[in-house]
Amino acid sequence: xxxIVIVGGGFAxxxxxxxxxxxxxxxxxxxxxxxxxxxxxxxxxxxxxxSPGDIAYPLRLALRKNRNTRVLVGEMTGLDAVxxxxxxxxxxxxxxxxxxATGATHSYFGRDDxxxxxxxxxxxxxxxxxxxxxxxxxxxxxxxxxxxxxxxWLTFVIVGAGPTGVELAGALAEIANDSLRGQxxxxxxxxxxxxxxxxxxxxxxxxxxxxSAHAERQLVQLGVRPIRGCKVIxxxxxxxxxxxxxxxxxxxxxxxxxxAGVRGSRVGGMIAAATGAELDRxxxxxxxxxxTVPGHPEILVLGDLAHVEHGGKLVPGVxxxxxxxxxxxxxxxxxxxxxxxxxxxxxxxxxxxxxxxRHAAVADFGRIRFGGLLAWLAWLFIHIFFLIGFQNRFLxxxxxxxxxxTFNRGxxxxxxxxxxxxxxxxxxxDDSRRETSLSAPAGDPGCRPESH
Amino acid sequence: xxxIVIVGGGFAxxxxxxxxxxxxxxxxxxxxxxxxxxxxxxxxxxxxxxSPGDIAYPLRLALRKNRNTRVLVGEMTGLDAVxxxxxxxxxxxxxxxxxxATGATHSYFGRDDxxxxxxxxxxxxxxxxxxxxxxxxxxxxxxxxxxxxxxxWLTFVIVGAGPTGVELAGALAEIANDSLRGQxxxxxxxxxxxxxxxxxxxxxxxxxxxxSAHAERQLVQLGVRPIRGCKVIxxxxxxxxxxxxxxxxxxxxxxxxxxAGVRGSRVGGMIAAATGAELDRxxxxxxxxxxTVPGHPEILVLGDLAHVEHGGKLVPGVxxxxxxxxxxxxxxxxxxxxxxxxxxxxxxxxxxxxxxxRHAAVADFGRIRFGGLLAWLAWLFIHIFFLIGFQNRFLxxxxxxxxxxTFNRGxxxxxxxxxxxxxxxxxxxDDSRRETSLSAPAGDPGCRPESH
Numbered sequence: 087x088x089x090i091v092i093v094g095g096g097f098a099x100x101x102x103x104x105x106x107x108x109x110x111x112x113x114x115x116x117x118x119x120x121x122x123x124x125x126x127x128x129x130x131x132x133x134x135x136x137s138p139g140d141i142a143y144p145l146r147l148a149l150r151k152n153r154n155t156r157v158l159v160g161e162m163t164g165l166d167a168v169x170x171x172x173x174x175x176x177x178x179x180x181x182x183x184x185x186x187a188t189g190a191t192h193s194y195f196g197r198d199d200x201x202x203x204x205x206x207x208x209x210x211x212x213x214x215x216x217x218x219x220x221x222x223x224x225x226x227x228x229x230x231x232x233x234x235x236x237x238x239w240l241t242f243v244i245v246g247a248g249p250t251g252v253e254l255a256g257a258l259a260e261i262a263n264d265s266l267r268g269q270x271x272x273x274x275x276x277x278x279x280x281x282x283x284x285x286x287x288x289x290x291x292x293x294x295x296x297x298s299a300h301a302e303r304q305l306v307q308l309g310v311r312p313i314r315g316c317k318v319i320x321x322x323x324x325x326x327x328x329x330x331x332x333x334x335x336x337x338x339x340x341x342x343x344x345x346a347g348v349r350g351s352r353v354g355g356m357i358a359a360a361t362g363a364e365l366d367r368x369x370x371x372x373x374x375x376x377x378t379v380p381g382h383p384e385i386l387v388l389g390d391l392a393h394v395e396h397g398g399k400l401v402p403g404v405x406x407x408x409x410x411x412x413x414x415x416x417x418x419x420x421x422x423x424x425x426x427x428x429x430x431x432x433x434x435x436x437x438x439x440x441x442x443x444r445h446a447a448v449a450d451f452g453r454i455r456f457g458g459l460l461a462w463l464a465w466l467f468i469h470i471f472f473l474i475g476f477q478n479r480f481l482x483x484x485x486x487x488x489x490x491x492t493f494n495r496g497x498x499x500x501x502x503x504x505x506x507x508x509x510x511x512x513x514x515x516d517d518s519r520r521e522t523s524l525s526a527p528a529g530d531p532g533c534r535p536e537s538h
Numbered sequence: 539x540x541x542i543v544i545v546g547g548g549f550a551x552x553x554x555x556x557x558x559x560x561x562x563x564x565x566x567x568x569x570x571x572x573x574x575x576x577x578x579x580x581x582x583x584x585x586x587x588x589s590p591g592d593i594a595y596p597l598r599l600a601l602r603k604n605r606n607t608r609v610l611v612g613e614m615t616g617l618d619a620v621x622x623x624x625x626x627x628x629x630x631x632x633x634x635x636x637x638x639a640t641g642a643t644h645s646y647f648g649r650d651d652x653x654x655x656x657x658x659x660x661x662x663x664x665x666x667x668x669x670x671x672x673x674x675x676x677x678x679x680x681x682x683x684x685x686x687x688x689x690x691w692l693t694f695v696i697v698g699a700g701p702t703g704v705e706l707a708g709a710l711a712e713i714a715n716d717s718l719r720g721q722x723x724x725x726x727x728x729x730x731x732x733x734x735x736x737x738x739x740x741x742x743x744x745x746x747x748x749x750s751a752h753a754e755r756q757l758v759q760l761g762v763r764p765i766r767g768c769k770v771i772x773x774x775x776x777x778x779x780x781x782x783x784x785x786x787x788x789x790x791x792x793x794x795x796x797x798a799g800v801r802g803s804r805v806g807g808m809i810a811a812a813t814g815a816e817l818d819r820x821x822x823x824x825x826x827x828x829x830t831v832p833g834h835p836e837i838l839v840l841g842d843l844a845h846v847e848h849g850g851k852l853v854p855g856v857x858x859x860x861x862x863x864x865x866x867x868x869x870x871x872x873x874x875x876x877x878x879x880x881x882x883x884x885x886x887x888x889x890x891x892x893x894x895x896r897h898a899a900v901a902d903f904g905r906i907r908f909g910g911l912l913a914w915l916a917w918l919f920i921h922i923f924f925l926i927g928f929q930n931r932f933l934x935x936x937x938x939x940x941x942x943x944t945f946n947r948g949x950x951x952x953x954x955x956x957x958x959x960x961x962x963x964x965x966x967x968d969d970s971r972r973e974t975s976l977s978a979p980a981g982d983p984g985c986r987p988e989s990h
Contacts, residue, residue: 134591137592140589150721158681214953225610269599477937480936496590496595496927496929501590
């Protein structure tokens with residue numbers, strides 16, 4: 087029996103596996119995780135609107151009806167393209183057709199030391215960790231009596247004004263303005279500053295300029311401050327340094343989030359090493375128009391890991407593209423098994439949607455472009471519709487309804503060790519413990535006067 | 539203004555804080571966490587029925603209407619009973635009245651080295667970590683071709699047949715028998731063994747003997763094997779060793795869960811050191827009948843951390859007792875501020891309920907005792923009713939309804955690092971990678987014959 091091995095259970099891998107349901111082949115789906123993540127809503131977990139379980143779905147459950155398919159939890163560590171097998175940490179799996187769809191991770195443009203200070207958002211763990219940091223910042227601010235030391239806790243910097251950055255910034259502004267209102271005694275959460283930094287001269291750079299302008303207006307209305315045309319040149323525990331047209335600018339912030347670059351997963355390097363395939367600058371594998379690796383028609387690369395062009399343009403790293411590649415790959419392999427050839431992959435661009443906040447979004451359906459409430463409703467329904475699992479759809483809808491009515495975010499849990507949080511400044515000053523007081527600080531020795 | 543400091547936002551601490559709403563005093567609630575956990579449903583998070591967000595509620599949200607109350611995230615590290623202040627890691631808080639309600643943690647009866655191999659269930663992190671281990675065990679079994687090495691992955695040992703142990707065992711049996719059915723290709727999940735070990739001669743030892751027998755029948759029906767009258771004398775990475783009436787018995791298991799002993803939190807030791815108060819064998823503070831520390835009427839100890847008797851019996855470490863203590867303490871302090879005295883604390887035992895699984899539970903309301911469907915329904919409604927937050931109640935109800943109808947458990951996420959999981963045995967045998975195969979293993983060198 088023809089052995090198909092799929093690595094990665096994201097949109098590309100899962101949709102490919104599903105489409106093999108009636109194939110006369112043995113399919114193995116390998117993923118480091120036992121669940122599929124609905125990536126477009128990951129930012130909602132990071133901002134406490136949803137729980138991890140709401141946007142994740144067990145791969146076994148998704149593929150339980152594919153009797154020819156097994157799911158394995160494991161990590162690909164190498165590829166032997168000659169003997170046609172992939173290596174896992176502790177075993178190996180032979181294949182006749184290999185489909186690699188391991189996606190992408192963050193790119194810090196060569197400054198991986200920034201990762202610790204400016205976490206990115208790609209996994210469930212990233213999301214719960216960012217969630218903890220966001221809400222811990224408000225807790226630390228509440229405990230910090232010195233205004234000068236409190237300000238960095240209430241300053242949030244998001245680097246990258248693409249869809250993820252815009253979503254995070256909008257949600258964060260809503261948390262500060264609405265969800266936390268009236269629940270603190272020393273600070274006023276709406277005083278928090280949400281800064282959205284991008285090197286481009288507008289937010290949502292891949293969108294048409296009119297929609298970028300629309301999005302920016304909506305962001306400003308929510309209280310986000312976009313900082314355009316500025317490059318981040320340093321990130322450390324205390325904040326970020328920007329290169330602005332007017333020179334360097336320092337922003338003191340305890341919470342910096344990274345939503346800027348993407349880089350193909352490590353599997354791309356394994357494919358390059360084993361097959362001689364070329365990678366683009368972002369570490370994506372340059373594949374043929376039928377998504378196969380040049381010289382290795384038995385290896386396909388899909389989703390965010392693939393560099394493929396359609397109509398002279400790079401197919402973007404978005405879910406619909408990954409889904410289409412998955413379905414295309416399954417068709418190609420099944421036609422090939424019957425001795426038939428396939429046309430090249432064609433990306434059907436159904437349009438783009440980015441949400442900003444309550445009643446705020448932009449939609450780009452080619453000729454039709456709009457923003458505001460209507461785009462927001464379109465975003466809502468499309469995202470609920472494509473969630474895998476009826477239970478998830480129902481729960482997300484219910485949670486959003488509650489959130490809409492009450493402004494509360496149910497899942498604002500700071501989990502994990504408090505020691506993993508940015509250092510609380512009361513620790514870093516003098517050694518003696520200071521009195522935590524309900525009243526305003528009076529002459530705190532570690533706190534310089536506020537006039538600067 | 540009278541300064542009241544409450545340490546711990548569990549049932550005792552939170553209910554005390556709420557009851558101070560109209561008190562003419564400044565209240566500070568300190569907790570290591572920014573949320574309250576509905577402990578009775580923690581086992582549902584560990585067994586993927588619910589998500590952490592469903593059973594946790596932000597303390598600030600719970601106390602937002604208490605304008606005289608502030609919430610601080612911090613950890614108590616010491617007590618100065620003379621200067622009347624508690625120490626946090628980085629600051630200190632002065633009090634006129636101190637209420638300690640920091641609860642209890644696991645006790646391994648002096649064998650803390652067992653904790654790593656047999657995690658207990660007290661926090662949200664414990665629950666998600668146990669959840670990961672449970673579902674990882676099935677994943678590892680699916681990948682293990684050698685039957686002898688597969689068996690320990692499909693053997694689950696729960697130490698302690700009190701309410702938590704019984705709940706975990708029942709839920710685990712349901713996972714194996716129903717939730718995972720049809721989703722594996724190499725293993726048959728219902729083959730998993732769930733063993734419930736207790737030194738006592740019956741399950742649910744604090745319950746009347748007739749209900750213990752009833753609970754045991756229901757457990758056996760679900761597929762759990764109770765092992766009574768056996769003491770655990772060793773726990774290691776490979777399993778547990780029991781002392782049985784017939785001698786020592788070894789059980790090979792990769793998943794051992796601890797639901798046996800409890801021990802008062804470290805704050806008990808701080809109180810003892812600062813005030814000379816006595817601790818009982820489980821580290822609980824021996825308090826006066828009005829819950830104050832002898833010689834220190836300004837310090838109260840509540841909930842699982844308090845050793846207090848009522849009617850000649852120790853008040854049990856259950857939620858209703860903690861809630862009642864919280865309300866009593868708030869009343870006592872407010873009466874004292876008005877110069878009034880208070881009667882001693884009286885525990886009103888409303889009865890006990892323990893759930894076992896679908897349609898299976900036992901109820902002990904003193905004269906009325908029953909088991910089965912009716913007890914299960916009572917358990918269901920009481921637990922939903924006492925959940926804090928309307929959204930949580932609604933979501934838990936919805937999730938349970940889905941679970942009831944579909945047997946699916948939505949939240950079976952293995953999160954965190956795979957490296958934290960018990961070592962997968964393919965690693966421990968020979969060094970060469972072995973072929974992972976869909977078919978049965980044929981002469982695996984690392985696998986001894988199965989006849990032993």
